Amino acid sequence: MPAWSERIEEGEEARLEALAGRLRAVQERAASGGRPGRALHLKPIAAAEGRLEVGEVPDGLRVGIFASPGAFRCWVRASNGSGGRRSDAVPDVRGLAVKVLGVPGDKLIPALIDAKTQDFLTIANEVTPFRSAEEFVTVIEAGAGSALGLVFRLLWALGPSRAMSLLRDLQRELGVELAHWLDRPYYSALPIRWGEQAVKVAWFPVHVPDADHPMDRARHDHYGPDFATRLRAGDLVLALKVQRFVDEATTPIEDPTVRWTTPWEQVATLTLPRQDLDDERGRRLSSLVEELSFDPWHAPTDFRPLGQLMRARNVAYRESGLARGARGEPDGTEVEELG
Numbered sequence: 577m578p579a580w581s582e583r584i585e586e587g588e589e590a591r592l593e594a595l596a597g598r599l600r601a602v603q604e605r606a607a608s609g610g611r612p613g614r615a616l617h618l619k620p621i622a623a624a625e626g627r628l629e630v631g632e633v634p635d636g637l638r639v640g641i642f643a644s645p646g647a648f649r650c651w652v653r654a655s656n657g658s659g660g661r662r663s664d665a666v667p668d669v670r671g672l673a674v675k676v677l678g679v680p681g682d683k684l685i686p687a688l689i690d691a692k693t694q695d696f697l698t699i700a701n702e703v704t705p706f707r708s709a710e711e712f713v714t715v716i717e718a719g720a721g722s723a724l725g726l727v728f729r730l731l732w733a734l735g736p737s738r739a740m741s742l743l744r745d746l747q748r749e750l751g752v753e754l755a756h757w758l759d760r761p762y763y764s765a766l767p768i769r770w771g772e773q774a775v776k777v778a779w780f781p782v783h784v785p786d787a788d789h790p791m792d793r794a795r796h797d798h799y800g801p802d803f804a805t806r807l808r809a810g811d812l813v814l815a816l817k818v819q820r821f822v823d824e825a826t827t828p829i830e831d832p833t834v835r836w837t838t839p840w841e842q843v844a845t846l847t848l849p850r851q852d853l854d855d856e857r858g859r860r861l862s863s864l865v866e867e868l869s870f871d872p873w874h875a876p877t878d879f880r881p882l883g884q885l886m887r888a889r890n891v892a893y894r895e896s897g898l899a900r901g902a903r904g905e906p907d908g909t910e911v912e913e914l915g
């Protein structure tokens with residue numbers, strides 16, 4: 577078994593707490609005195625119900641709910657990455673968060689040890705250009721204003737050489753226009769434990785129903801209506817695949833800028849059955865999902881997130897959730913609320 581390890585510098589915990597505080601300040605400012613929303617990924621694109629099916633799983637990956645065949649109810653939230661409600665035409669990180677329900681076993685967050693959920697948070701980018709949590713938060717702070725402000729603030733905070741290379745990477749990563757929300761895989765971009773292994777995970781589209789009319793990119797919100805049209809037409813199917821750590825040089829744990837090249841191995845299938853996101857049940861689901869919190873640390877102990885950016889998220893998501901009064905982890909009874 578290849579040996580992976582994390583590198584945790586002394587005093588990191590306090591530094592990550594401080595970074596979460598800086599993100600929270602951005603969140604408060606965005607709320608301008610009102611009730612805060614999510615610090616990031618504020619704008620929902622779609623909320624849908626799904627079913628995760630585990631069948632044959634490759635050797636070494638049969639862990640937790642992936643240990644034996646089974647099926648689990650899921651809730652999915654698609655979102656734009658920024659902390660605002662900008663037009664979908666503005667380049668942004670595109671997110672897909674999946675909450676699996678009815679998951680047994682002790683969970684990572686001590687206060688949620690008996691929770692019954694496991695979340696997978698993914699974006700349409702395979703890697704992140706940020707070398708550290710400090711860089712990530714600096715860019716979020718800088719990006720909360722105008723584009724010109726972003727450039728000046730990054731030059732000031734990171735120096736000309738690092739600022740320019742980060743801006744180039746950001747432009748490349750965010751500048752991709754989606755033909756539709758699921759025209760590409762969605763990646764964890766950062767590693768997690770998978771039993772004894774360390775892996776990155778991704779959702780690969782297997783079947784996306786056709787839309788009955790072209791997406792109207794002139795509309796402020798165009799991805800959500802297109803997503804809904806497709807789900808009204810048929811089932812949407814995604815494969816959950818993982819990529820294993822082999823060595824620190826090619827699959828580093830602490831350098832999130834490196835693309836891992838190990839093969840993708842399928843561990844499950846997620847089906848979003850044909851559904852109407854705009855009918856009564858769809859609207860109730862969407863309100864419920866807005867109140868919930870998706871967090872990579874909502875997971876059984878065998879699936880611990882790895883690396884500094886992940887450790888930063890362990891503080892940041894809880895702070896953001898507390899500030900916006902997010903609902904606790906669902907135990908499955910919420911299904912009755914949907915009617």
Ligand code: HEM
Nearest residue numbers: 614615616617653671672673697698699870888892896897
């Ligand atoms: C690079 C890998 C990352 C991925 C794949 C990712 C993905 C996501 C996704 C999909 C959401 C939306 C969840 C939802 O729908 O409720 C989200 C929210 C959020 N992300 Fe990340 N993220 C990443 C990195 C980070 C980092 C490094 C931080 C902070 C240090 C961060 C802070 C947040 C916060 C505060 C929220 C809002 C949480 C809430 O209020 O529920 N993310 N992220």
